[in-house]
Amino acid sequence: MSDEMVSQEEIDALLKDGGAASPAEAGTGEAETSASAEVAAPAAPTAENPLSDMQKDALGEIGNISMGSAATTLSVLLGHKVSITTPSVSMSTMNSIRASYPMPYLIVEVGYTMGINGNNVLAIQAQDASVIADLMMGGDGTNPPEELNDIHMSAVGEAMNQMMGAVSTSLSTMFNKKIDISPPKVSLIDFGTEDKVTEIVSGDEPVVKVSFRMEVDGLIDSEIMQILPVPTATDMVESLLHSNDNEEPEPEASPAAAPASASAPASAPAAPAAAAATAAAPMMAASAAGYGTGARVAQGVPVQAAQFTPLATAPVQVNEANIGLILDVPLQVTVELGRTKKSIKDILELSNGSIVELDKLAGELVDIHVNGKLLAKGEVVVIDENFGVRITDIVSPEERAARLQY
Numbered sequence: 001m002s003d004e005m006v007s008q009e010e011i012d013a014l015l016k017d018g019g020a021a022s023p024a025e026a027g028t029g030e031a032e033t034s035a036s037a038e039v040a041a042p043a044a045p046t047a048e049n050p051l052s053d054m055q056k057d058a059l060g061e062i063g064n065i066s067m068g069s070a071a072t073t074l075s076v077l078l079g080h081k082v083s084i085t086t087p088s089v090s091m092s093t094m095n096s097i098r099a100s101y102p103m104p105y106l107i108v109e110v111g112y113t114m115g116i117n118g119n120n121v122l123a124i125q126a127q128d129a130s131v132i133a134d135l136m137m138g139g140d141g142t143n144p145p146e147e148l149n150d151i152h153m154s155a156v157g158e159a160m161n162q163m164m165g166a167v168s169t170s171l172s173t174m175f176n177k178k179i180d181i182s183p184p185k186v187s188l189i190d191f192g193t194e195d196k197v198t199e200i201v202s203g204d205e206p207v208v209k210v211s212f213r214m215e216v217d218g219l220i221d222s223e224i225m226q227i228l229p230v231p232t233a234t235d236m237v238e239s240l241l242h243s244n245d246n247e248e249p250e251p252e253a254s255p256a257a258a259p260a261s262a263s264a265p266a267s268a269p270a271a272p273a274a275a276a277a278t279a280a281a282p283m284m285a286a287s288a289a290g291y292g293t294g295a296r297v298a299q300g301v302p303v304q305a306a307q308f309t310p311l312a313t314a315p316v317q318v319n320e321a322n323i324g325l326i327l328d329v330p331l332q333v334t335v336e337l338g339r340t341k342k343s344i345k346d347i348l349e350l351s352n353g354s355i356v357e358l359d360k361l362a363g364e365l366v367d368i369h370v371n372g373k374l375l376a377k378g379e380v381v382v383i384d385e386n387f388g389v390r391i392t393d394i395v396s397p398e399e400r401a402a403r404l405q406y
Contacts (some may be wrong), residue, residue, distance in 0.1 A: 025171070028220060044105075049091050049092065049206075050091075050206060050230050050234065051208065051230070051234070051282060055233070055234070055237045056089040056090075056208075057089075058237045058240055058241070059089050059210060059228075059233055059236065059237060060086070060087050060088075060089045060210070061090075061240075062171070062174065063087040063210045063212070063226060063339060064086050064087055065170055065174060066166075066167040066170040066171055066174075067084045067087070067212055067226075068084065068163070068170075069166040069167065069169065069170040070084070070160060070163040070167050070170075070186055070348075071083060071084040071214075072164045072166070073163055073165075073166040073172055074132075074162070074163055076217075077136065077159050077162060078132065078135040078136065078159075078216065079135065080135065080139075080141070080216055080217035080219065081216070082213070082214065082215070082216050082217070082218045083215045084212050084213070084214050084215075085212060085213040085214075085215075087210045087211060087212050087226075088210070088211045089209070089210050090208075090209050090211070091201065091206055091207075091208060091209070092206075092207060092209045092249055093204055093205060093206060093207060094202070094203045094204075094205070094207060094227075095203040095204060097207075097209065097225070097227070098191040098192075098194075099205075101191050102191050102192030102193060102373040103125065103126070103190070104125070104126035104188060104189070104190045104191070105123045105124065105125060105126060105187060105188075105189055105190075105191055106123070106124045106125070106126055106128075106129040106148075106156060106186065106187075106188055107121060107122075107186070107187050107189050108121070108122040108123075108124070108157075108160045108164070108184045108185070108186050109121055109179065109184065109185040109187075110122070110164050110181050110182065110184045110185075111182040112168075112179065112180070112181055112182075112232075113180045113181060113182050114178055114179060114180035115171070115172065115175065115177050115178055115179035115180065115233065115239070116171070116179060116235050116236060116239065117231065117232065117235050118228070118229055118231055118232025118235060119165075119229065119232060120181075120226065120227075120228060120368050121226070121227040121228075121230065122160065122163075122164070122224065122225070122226055122227075123224065123225040123226075123227060124160075124224050125222055125223075125224075126148065127144070127157045127222075128143035128214070128222055128224075129148060129152075129188075129218045130145050130146070130148060130152070131144045131216070131220055132156050132159055132216075132220075132395055133148060133152040133153075133155045134155050134345075135219075135287075136155040136156065136158070136159055136344075137151075137152075137155055137343065137344040137345045137348070137376065138226060138343030138344050138345040138346070139345050141216075141219040142219070148188055148340065151348060153186055153188065155344075156186065157184060157186040160184050160186060161183065161184050162255070162334060164181055164184055165181070168180065171225040171236075171239075174239075174240060174243065174244040175239040175240060175243050176244070177239070177243075177289045205229070206230055207227050207228060207229060207230065208227070208229075208230060208233040209225055209226075209227055210226040210227075210228065211223055211224075211225055211226075212224050212225075212226070214232070222231075240301050254284065331370050331371050332370070332371050332372075333368065333369070333370055334368075334370075334372075335366055335367070335368055335369075335378075335380075335389050336366060336367040336368075337358060337360065337366055337380075338358025338359050338360035338366075339357060339358060340357060340358050340359055341378060342356075363379075365377040365392060365393070366378060366379070366380060367376060368391065373400070374395055374399075374400060375394070375400075376391045376392075376393060376394045376395055376397060377391075377392055377393040377395065378390050378391040378392050378393075379392060
């Protein structure tokens with residue numbers, strides 16, 4: 001029996017342990033365990049995923065800071081608190097985005113004209129855009145329009161313009177260089193029916209999708225998307241990583257003046273300086289004493305209120321020879337029945353038969369303006385078939401001067 005044969009005791013021990021692996025097999029298992037414990041290296045960029053994890057993290061940080069500024073701007077425009085959460089960055093295509101979100105979206109296309117090469121697409125759900133339009137036009141956001149007309153699109157476009165302007169300003173600060181954008185192009189596109197969403201990228205071209213969660217004071221709680229072509233996203237990351245390269249170098253300090261004589265002892269300049277300090281000390285003390293004395297004297301000076309001569313009410317002397325030169329100058333005379341203030345929403349609701357209530361009562365005197373300046377007050381009369389006005393009061397110069405302050 002050779003030395004490699006297994007004894008009965010070893011067989012019993014193996015059966016008792018449930019079939020433990022042999023030393024060779026155990027060594028193989030330990031090698032597999034140590035290999036699986038190693039941290040996997042990050043995947044290299046590919047054609048389907050051209051951005052590395054580091055670049056995605058940088059884009060997330062860029063979006064977080066820039067959209068934070070945009071949320072502040074939108075809060076001011078809407079009069080409601082707007083919060084935008086930390087973004088999620090992923091790779092996708094326009095066809096995949098259309099398939100995942102088959103609903104109407106408001107598409108805002110922005111082109112960068114300075115600092116960054118490329119374009120940017122912001123996608124907002126149509127129902128959220130309706131709420132923003134209602135708030136922009138004076139509503140409370142609880143009864144948004146069912147369909148967005150040209151006026152609603154213009155209102156939302158102005159809000160998006162202000163938001164993207166805040167984003168470009170934030171990018172300028174982060175990248176330490178000037179970033180300019182073109183006026184945004186706003187369009188309403190149904191992802192479920194339209195074949196093409198934007199002219200910026202094709203349907204199968206890889207794009208960077210940056211998703212945010214936007215909440216507007218209990219009125220909006222949904223997702224907005226920022227879609228970037230890969231070259232634009234790469235340019236942003238490079239601008240962030242090399243932002244310090246754009247800083248202007250600080251001017252070098254001018255070299256110190258060379259000493260007049262190298263052979264002069266170092267203690268020689270100290271003597272004149274000490275003498276100057278000794279001579280200046282009494283002068284500083286005298287100046288301080290004089291300043292304190294002057295302050296005490298000023299406390300006893302009587303203070304009186306300023307008095308002005310009242311405005312004279314005497315008629316202004318007019319040179320008849322000069323006034324004759326402008327007697328034929330035409331002036332615009334306007335009679336104002338009253339005024340009122342309306343929001344954009346109220347103006348849009350006006351139609352044939354609508355009644356606009358003014359701030360003057362029936363029978364109250366109307367204002368007479370000459371070239372836009374209030375001159376007199378009067379009452380409305382009827383002359384034959386035309387309206388007219390009978391002047392009852394000429395506005396005094398004091399009242400005209402008081403109105404100029406408003």
